[in-house]
Amino acid sequence: MTFKKASWPRKLRSTEWYGGTSRDHIYHRSWMKNQGLPADLFDGRPVIGICNTWSELTPCNAHLRDLAQRVKHGIYEAGGLPVEFPVFSTGESSLRPSAMMYRNLASMDVEEALRANPLDGVVLMVGCDKTTPALLMGAASVDIPAIAVSGGPMLNGWFRGERVGSGTALWQMSEDVKAGNMSSDDFLEAEQAMSRSPGSCNTMGTASTMASMAEALGMALSGNAAIPAVDSRRRVMAHLTGRRIVDMVKDDLKPSDVLTREAFENAIRVNGAIGGSTNAVIHLLALAGRVGVDLTLDDWDRLGRDIPTIVNLMPSGRYLMEEFFYAGGLPVVIRRLGEAGLLHRDALTVSGRGVWNEVREVKNWNEDVILPVERALTGQGGIAVLKGNLAPQGAVLKPSAASPHLLTHRGRAVVFEDIDDYKARINDDALDVDETCVMVMKNCGPRGYPGMAEVGNMGLPPKVLKKGIKDMVRISDARMSGTAYGTVILHTSPEAAVGGPLAIVRSGDMIEIDVPGRRLHLDVPDEEIASRLARWQSPVKAPESGYARLFHTHVQGADTGADFDFLKGQRGKAVPRDSH
Secondary structure, three states, X not given: OOOOOOOOOOOOOOHHHHOOOOHHHHHHHHHHHHHOOOHHXXXXXXXXXXXXXXXXXXXXXXXXXXXXXXXXXXXXXXXXXXXEEEOOOOOOOOOOOOHHHHHXXXXXXXXXXXHHOOOOEEEEEEOOOOHHHHHHHHHHHHOOOEEEEEOOEOOOEEXXXXXXXXXXXXXXXXXXXXXXXXXXXXXXXXXXXXXXXXXXXOOOOHXXXXXXXXXXXXXXXXXXXXXXXXXXXXXXXXXXXHHHHHHHHHHOOOXXXXXXXXXXXXXXXXXXXXXXOOHHHHHHHHHHHHHOOOOOHHHHHHHHOOOOEOXXXXXXXXXXXXXXXXXXXXXXXXXXXXXXXXXXXXXXXXOOOEHHHHXXXXXXXXXXXXXXXXXXXXXXXXXXXXXXXXXXXXXXXXXXXXXXXXXXXXXXXXXXXXXXXXXXXXXXXXXXXXXXXXXXXXOOOOOOOOOOOXXXXXXXXXXXXXXXXXXXXXXXXXXXOOOOOOOEEEEEEOOHHHOOHHHHOOOOOEEEEEOOOOEEEEOOOHHHHHHHHHHOOOOOOOOOOHHHHHHHHHEOOHHXXXXXXXXXXXXXXXXXXXXX
16 A cells, blocks of 8 residues: 555646636636535535436436435535536346446446546445446546445345345246246235335345445445445445545545555455355456456456355345345455455555455454355355356356356257347257256357346256256356356357357257366367358347447457457546637
8 A cells, every 4th residue: 555645735627617717717617606506615625526327217226316415415524515417327127238238338428427527536326236337437547536335235125934135036936937836926926025125136246246346446435335225324324435535535546546456356355255246257357457457357266266255145145235234244254354364455445544454343243144264155256267169268157156066067058049049949848958958048248139138047948947956057158147146157258249169059069067177168179160160150230320339349358348449448537628
């Protein structure tokens, strides 16, 4: 930790808009004053943006307006001027074809809004899955002082005396209906219990994982990740975040100071310990690319391979985010890693202190929720990165959510050319499939879907489910929901739509999976693979215009984060020329 505070007071970026007597300075100030702002608010104090992903189309974030008001209280108290503004909100539950398709668009919205406006710092109001990485990516590209505050998870769902994990229960119950173990009426009744309060998913899905990643990276205050959305302490967190951003501007503490190589290594290990979503891989790779940190899939495998999963939450375990918070939340997990010598203790956080100083005195209040290492859900958590002739640039699997007996497996491929082919054939009793097969789905990657949708956790065929089988090996170039589970191999790169080997797999081919050996192999002679690839033609056509065309043309592979090629790196905070 080598951060040195800037001198204060000093001339701030917003002064270029508000700090003078010229016609243009008066123009900028006078229009702001139509909101009833006193003249002395333009005296050179920090102007803090509140970048809000509130939207009624993003249910996870529909309560963020209230939290933004709490942030404003803190900013005013600390001597800043808060200004709230909206940005594109990537709602996971409604956006089609995939919220992932719009993550990069939202990051561009954030980046350009921050650079073009008179802002000295920003509070990032995040929650739903893609809003957290999108806002962090946009803020990192500009590199003004920035801090995230999450909306928090929903309260526990309950149905007939059992915990209902958002998303996880949906996948489980859907399979039970197909297997004949649950009626459609019961499924509809359970729907009422799945989302019973404001907030994001109450499992360790992508939203809670990315809230944890923001905290582990040091981009949010300690304790931010787990506080339930409706708990009064979530409002306190927002209030304190508002206070803190003003001091960050005075100190000139920027994302580039926090998002170091050490911070990303800490986050990867934390992800393993919490049983975090595979989606964290793609988002952290993209974020690292914005700040110039050379993070790779190999880093994910190397750093996470021996991390025990000690957070007993669905989809890997039993409990939900509400219990995680009561047990002590993410600070307890980070302390455990620090005690095990698996933490860069001096990594700087937005508090201005090293991460170890934030967690060294926290306590674990429930060892059934945050487990001792000797009772870990799995001794080797993290993310397994598999490579081989089927995934030359890598594929990922979450061991804590997989079936141990399938981690080494050889099976006959049952191939679906795309998601439509899968939906058309999966329920057909004539489908030649059994539990020993390997289900393969193509053309669901960044370009193929488009947008790399969360369809990789393919539901099993009813004929298999009716045997009592709960899991099969599944392989695709898609993602899966962080709330999902199973022996699911994802992000296979290069994707099928650009001619990766996945594109030429045929039903009947044998596939070998060796997770301990990190190998994914198509048992077809090299000459035959080369011959098939030579004859292959992409079934995916480039869109003719619009954002879809931009996405198709510029999106990179999942193995590097699926960011746009022209968004890599930082473009800075230089004040643009005046508009008049």
